[in-house]
Amino acid sequence: xxxxxxxxxxxxxKNNEKWTVSDKKKRPxxxxxxxxxxxxxxxxxxxxxxxxxxxxxxxxIPNRTNSAYYIRAxxxxxxxxxxxxxxxxxxxxxxxxxxxxxxxxxxxxxGIHLVLPLPENAMDYPVAxxxxxxxxxxxxxxxxxHYCTFTGNLMDIRPGTESFNEIFYELAAQAIEVPERxxxxxxxxxxxxxxxxxxxxxxVLTTHGNLWNKSLxxxxxxxxxxxxxxxxxxxxxxxxxxxxxxxxNFGPIDDSTIxxxxxxxxxxxLPYRHKHDETRHGYPxxxxxxxxxxxxxxxKGDNE
Numbered sequence: 001x002x003x004x005x006x007x008x009x010x011x012x013x014k015n016n017e018k019w020t021v022s023d024k025k026k027r028p029x030x031x032x033x034x035x036x037x038x039x040x041x042x043x044x045x046x047x048x049x050x051x052x053x054x055x056x057x058x059x060x061i062p063n064r065t066n067s068a069y070y071i072r073a074x075x076x077x078x079x080x081x082x083x084x085x086x087x088x089x090x091x092x093x094x095x096x097x098x099x100x101x102x103x104x105x106x107x108x109x110x111g112i113h114l115v116l117p118l119p120e121n122a123m124d125y126p127v128a129x130x131x132x133x134x135x136x137x138x139x140x141x142x143x144x145x146h147y148c149t150f151t152g153n154l155m156d157i158r159p160g161t162e163s164f165n166e167i168f169y170e171l172a173a174q175a176i177e178v179p180e181r182x183x184x185x186x187x188x189x190x191x192x193x194x195x196x197x198x199x200x201x202x203x204v205l206t207t208h209g210n211l212w213n214k215s216l217x218x219x220x221x222x223x224x225x226x227x228x229x230x231x232x233x234x235x236x237x238x239x240x241x242x243x244x245x246x247x248x249n250f251g252p253i254d255d256s257t258i259x260x261x262x263x264x265x266x267x268x269x270l271p272y273r274h275k276h277d278e279t280r281h282g283y284p285x286x287x288x289x290x291x292x293x294x295x296x297x298x299x300k301g302d303n304e
Contacts (some may be wrong), residue, residue: 001061004152005058009102011116013069013076014054017047021061022068022149026107027217035060042216044223045069046147046274066107066149067286070221073118073144074129079168080143087139095140097160098167105153112155113148119165128175132222136171147220183255183294185283193250195258201241202264208237209269227270227286231293234262234269255294262290 004010020028020043030050039235043050051070052060073079083095085108095114098105102115122129128144135141171190212233219225238261242253267276280288 002172003154004104004150005054007102007154010054010150016069016076016279017053018051018070018072019054019057020051020068020070021057021064022066022147025217026068026071026147026149026220028147028149028221031060043221044216044271045275046222049274066151068147068149070147071143071145072123077118078115079118080146080148081114081116081140081164082106082133082148083112083114083140084138091139094162095167096157096186097162098164099159099161100164101159103155103157104151105155107149107151109153113150116164119168121165122168122172125169125175130174131175132220132225134168134171134175142171144170146222151204184260185256185259185291193253197247197250198257198261201238201261202268204241205234205237205261205265206268209234209265212269223273227266227282227289228293230266230270231262231290234265235293235297238262255291259287259290261293262293263287266290 005014008010020031023030028046028050030041030043031052032050033039035042035052035056047070054067057064057067071078078101081095081098081100083092087104092112096112098116100112100114100116102113103115105111106113125249125263128134131144131148133141133143163273175229212230214226216223216226219229235258238258241247247253247286263284263286270276270286276285278285
């Protein structure tokens with residue numbers, strides 16, 4: 001761990017409040033909960049609400065086996081090239097010849113993490129830069145908005161001169177923007193849906209949400225992705241009910257009612273965080289997320 005701490009790249013980012021520790025399943029922990037003596041919980045927000053500086057992490061857990069960092073490539077100016085253990089040797093050899101800033105073995109001991117500068121023209125690919133990562137099959141991925149669990153198991157290799165920019169641009173050019181549709185939102189609920197039916201739908205959606213077998217760790221600790229995925233679960237279950245014979249008598253249900261049903265259910269299911277008290281474009285945060293989900297869902301039932 002000492003060599004890790006003394007590495008020039010690690011020294012350059014140690015004061016960023018983006019550090020935590022991951023458990024054996026690579027789930028990032030809420031550092032402030034640990035510091036305050038609370039029960040162990042996952043980092044629900046990848047910022048200083050749950051994360052700390054590296055020095056603070058050292059004082060809190062000096063004998064840890066890893067140090068997790070939340071990368072925001074645009075903000076940090078670097079990416080992590082995560083080479084999988086299954087990556088073919090020929091491809092791996094090429095990647096190891098890139099001009100990396102830092103190289104280590106992953107938690108398995110067979111994968112590799114390479115830190116590389118963010119290419120200068122990365123913002124020519126705005127769709128790609130909003131992705132958590134850019135994947136090249138099962139060979140490797142480039143982490144952009146994602147946790148990286150640094151092991152400190154440094155590799156004794158020297159950087160090469162192979163162009164990383166070409167590798168990055170090739171994957172970035174393949175990133176696809178999800179088409180959006182207009183979502184019409186108004187105050188109140190659809191009068192075609194009686195209050196008793198409305199309340200029943202919220203209740204059954206809440207039940208389905210609580211039964212969902214995914215957790216924040218399945219989304220690499222990215223709470224925004226997790227909340228967005230939960231909206232997909234609620235939306236799909238809602239569509240099944242609205243398409244059933246019992247609801248067809250009410251006619252088409254408008255976007256406002258669908259968004260509100262998702263919003264009210266999500267409030268019951270999702271762990272509370274301070275951001276839920278914020279507004280975006282005049283809407284409570286979770287209602288805004290529900291509206292954004294509908295915009296990304298051009299066809300009924302499509303929650304990809």
